[in-house]
Amino acid sequence: MTLETVFTIARWAALAWIAQGVMRRSTAQSMQGAALFAITGALATAAGWAAGEFRRRGALKVAGHLRRRLAGALLPVTRRTRDTGPAEAALAMVEYVDDVAGYHAQVAPLRRSAPLCMLAVLAATAVLHWPAAIVLVLTSALIPVNMRLAGLFAQQGADRQQAATQRFNAIVLDSFRGLRTLRELGAAGRRGRILTRAAERVNAATMSVLRRAFLSGMIMDVVITFSIAVNATYTGMSLLGYVQVPHAPRLSLFTGLLVLLVCPMYFAPMRAMASAFHVRERAAVAAGAIRDIVEATPTEATPVARPRLSGPVGVALNAVRFRYAGADHDTIAADVEFTPGNWTAVTGASGAGKSTLLSLIAGMRLPSAGEVRLETTSGRQPPSLGESVWVGQRTVLLDATVRDNIRLGRLEATEQQIELAVDAAGLRAMIERLPGGLDARLGEGGWGVSTGEARRIAIARALLRGARLWLLDEPTAHLDATSERDVVKALRRATCGCTVIIATHSFALAAAADTVLAIDNGRLHHANLAGAR
Incomplete structure (x- = not known):
């Protein structure tokens, strides 16, 4: 992802170079910029594809490892300290594993690459025009606070959704197991109403998570839009000559346009992190449930081979x-x-x-x-x-x-x-x-x-x-x-x-x-x- 950011910065630089060549009516400069734009665009696309492929393979590897651990815990060859219900086991094996794998495919790489991506954009902006880099830093001060609030909201919703989903799965499993008995007792209709209410609780909990994610994302977008607007206003007024910071280099069409193009890239990792907060909290809840199941089967030393019991026992x-x-x-x-x-x-x-x-x-x-x-x-x-x-x-x-x-x-x-x-x-x-x-x-x-x-x-x-x-x-x-x-x-x-x-x-x-x-x-x-x- 960091390589993709670097190549994208180079691509926007090529685009700004093309724009400057057009304004100067320099065919050679425009052609050079077009060639550079094509090369850097291909490199950015390749880097993005490679990152996605690594994420996909990593998610499959994590999911496979977790399912093997769960299978060993649910079908143990050692003693268990507690029993896991079939509904809980199925939920862990199917949904919880995917939640944790999704975190490792989306959020974990983003947490590592986001600081590097932002630093690359900030460094490029500082080289072009250091006052614009200072504006970026100052206008992004409110974003970490919003991200923390988004995480707290997402965690509360994820906890409620997990409880509602576990309850619903248990009711469904018990209903199918006892379907014949429910029919014989004439209780199928009443059980159906219980299922309906449980499904409604799951839907309500899911919608709550989505609303929280939407609200946190909307607040993040407002903050980011304001930050980009401030930076664009400063850049535009500098290009028009209304603002001039002492000891700062004068903005040209190339540097001003490139600053405007890379400015949204500075906030893109933050926006992605905010959008992925609910993924992180769902994964935290899922990891806790998986840990409870796995830890219920204590790790034992490799047993010493002993002869099969023969004769009266x-x-x-x-x-x-x-x-x-x-x-x-x-x-x-x-x-x-x-x-x-x-x-x-x-x-x-x-x-x-x-x-x-x-x-x-x-x-x-x-x-x-x-x-x-x-x-x-x-x-x-x-x-x-x-x-x-x-x-x-x-x-x-x-x-x-x-x-x-x-x-x-x-x-x-x-x-x-x-x-x-x-x-x-x-x-x-x-x-x-x-x-x-x-x-x-x-x-x-x-x-x-x-x-x-x-x-x-x-x-x-x-x-x-x-x-x-x-x-x-x-x-x-x-x-x-x-x-x-x-x-x-x-x-x-x-x-x-x-x-x-x-x-x-x-x-x-x-x-x-x-x-x-x-x-x-x-x-x-x-x-x-x-x-x-």
């Missing part, structure tokens, strides 16, 4: 305490051991901490105190992600074939291994029913499967992983009695010889367990089946 929680940030009590306060190779059902009221307990054993969370250890014949070690399999209430089916959905956790699985997993999970009847069998497409635009069949697909996925520790979070929730019975049978076949810990409200599933524990106020104690009911 025991789990020990020694004086484990876990408390969520801002909570006034522990969610988990447990001293307990889970017997290797056994099924253990953990029952309790909703919100009692069953899922939190499983996340501690899986290595998704760090305990606030105490330690979680996995015990094998080769020793004891803390849990880490990937050493256990998790089957939850919701099974995500991708828009892919049945085969690809089953081998999601182990892409290198052979056909024989997939077939064994299908049989163990009780999927053979479903596979034979679908046209194409394992090649039948599921998901959006494909074949539908029942909730029970989806759970058995999740079991087949888990089976392919070959892990010896299974963590099941309400695996039979929302199933009828027949489907629940089929899923329990499939789980029993798939987990033979494995350690299984189940969080459940189901009496039937608890009855299938070897041990039943109840969780109350974060504490675990043995329960009978009557208590499990």
